[in-house]
Amino acid sequence: MKKAVSVNLAAIFVLLAGFSASVWALTDQQRAEMEERIKPAGQVCLEGDSSCGSASASSDGVGKSGEEIYSTYCLACHTTGAGGAPKIGDKAAWADRMSKGIGEVYANAINGINGMPPKGTCMSCSDGEIEATVDYIIEN
Structure with a gap:
């Protein structure tokens, strides 16, 4: 044995x-x-930590456009209506939201509302970039 x-x-x-x-x-x-x-999928940057660089600005120093942000972060829900998101091009759904004023729509996009997370998950986006994205969606 x-x-x-x-x-x-x-x-x-x-x-x-x-x-x-x-x-x-x-x-x-x-x-x-x-x-x-x-390798890690990303990195965590805390507000005020300048060692991470600025994820919200492209390499040329210009912020992302509303169309770029929409195509990257918003398209999935605002094209299909997932989770009750108003679809891009649905004038009636957007008119209802716009009746409260554009400031309220901006605030909802920045802070999140119902199933939509704050900034639609674009945490590297500035408030101004989110507002430009809302403008892009409303214009289209």
Whole structure:
């Protein structure tokens, strides 16, 4: 019995050694591809932390347009009406909301309302960019 156990342990050791050697034998390209697959999806930036840079401005220093923000963050709900979102182009649905004034519509977009999260999940967007996005949706 003792001999069988030592043979089994030896076999396990050989398998583990072979496996661990194969992990260390990655090429630089394989290692880079693996690092790309497991890298974090984003980073957390706290308000007032200037070390994160400005996610709301593009590389040329100009903010994102209402159309860009709509296409990235708003399109899914405001095209389909998901969660009761007023559809882009639905004049009756938007007229009801506009009856409370554009300031109220801006506030709802910035702070969230019903199923819509604040800023429609575009937390890197400035309030002005969200207002431009609302204007884009209303104009279309």
